[in-house]
Amino acid sequence: MNKEAKADQTHGRIDLSKMMQSGHPIAWLSKLSWEIAEAITHRDSNPAGRVYKSMNCAITAWHMHDWIWQFSDEEMKEQLALYLKVPKFKAIGDFSKAIQRLSPAIALCRQIGTAVKHVSLAHNRPEVSTHVVRFEDEYSCGYRVKIVDGDVEHLDTDVYTAALDVWSRIYVELEFPMWEAVYELWPEWQQG
Template sequence: MKFSDVKVSSRGEIDLTKMMQSGHPVAWLSKLCWEITEAMVCLDPNPVARVYKSMNCAITAWHMHDWIWQFSDDQMKSELARHLNVQKFKSMQDFSRAIQKACPAISLCRQVGTAVKHVSVAYNRPDVTTRVVHSDQDGIISYSVLIVDGETEHLDIAVYSAAFEVWSRIYVHLEFPLWEQVYALWPQWQEMENSKS
């Protein structure tokens, strides 16, 4: 399947002319990487700047599932199901459940990203919340965002980075365009493969 051949998705027409980017999922991987970096280096004394950067990360990390699903043909979806230890997907909702089960970080991104973007969350988990933390070290004020999952607190950047790695692995596994460049970003993957040999 060529990306130029994609006309209709399960939920409407894909119109790449509105995307302001390259028109395939690698643009979303790049966007997520950029947003994580922006959140990491944010030293703005206004907490809103750090919060907005975190919000963007959550939304992008969750919506990677739309891009992966919409740009996967039937063979790729079958391969994706095998990769996630599922017999097959009947719908994108099946994929959504499987990826959240396989990666708790993506599940957290769904909770936060959906609430941020759409206000209400279907299948809401009230045990997932967020908290903004203020710190002042040697007169340098900074803020961080914690994603609270029950009794466990996660730095938001760690959650988004874990989601990014899972999406990158799927991207490489399905051999989307430019998958070799994505693979090259993760030297530890080659080390793990070499140690298995």
């Protein structure tokens, strides 16, 4: 079999041999958590480092939907549809729209993460933008990224943390594989 025919047979399949992590959505929840912590603690005289950290957070937070979708069997997809209060999903696009309706933070991550990764957006929301601001406090100085949604301005890490919370809660509340590991990461959930 030639290389082109072999490539056609593998298109759209998950190839875990190319993953640098376990290739499981749990790894991506951990990655997002780590990226957010890096963005929060980043102090640098060069704003580019802080911007790149924000870009990574947005991309990971948005692409969680790909990972959860790809690793969900039909029963899990039915659970997702019930959780998101929609009829059965026909395709990932239905899941994408439903998760954005549930979470404004994930919708913002879609705008930013897709624009960063693919340059242009289908369904662009021109009222969403980002900008970098310099800050100084008594201990240090550095840069922050602000996400603007119309007249509302958010600190980027607040948006990413809200997205992480939504993804984690879905994972735990639907008891997807390894949900216990995610639950253990959030001790405040255990208090009620």
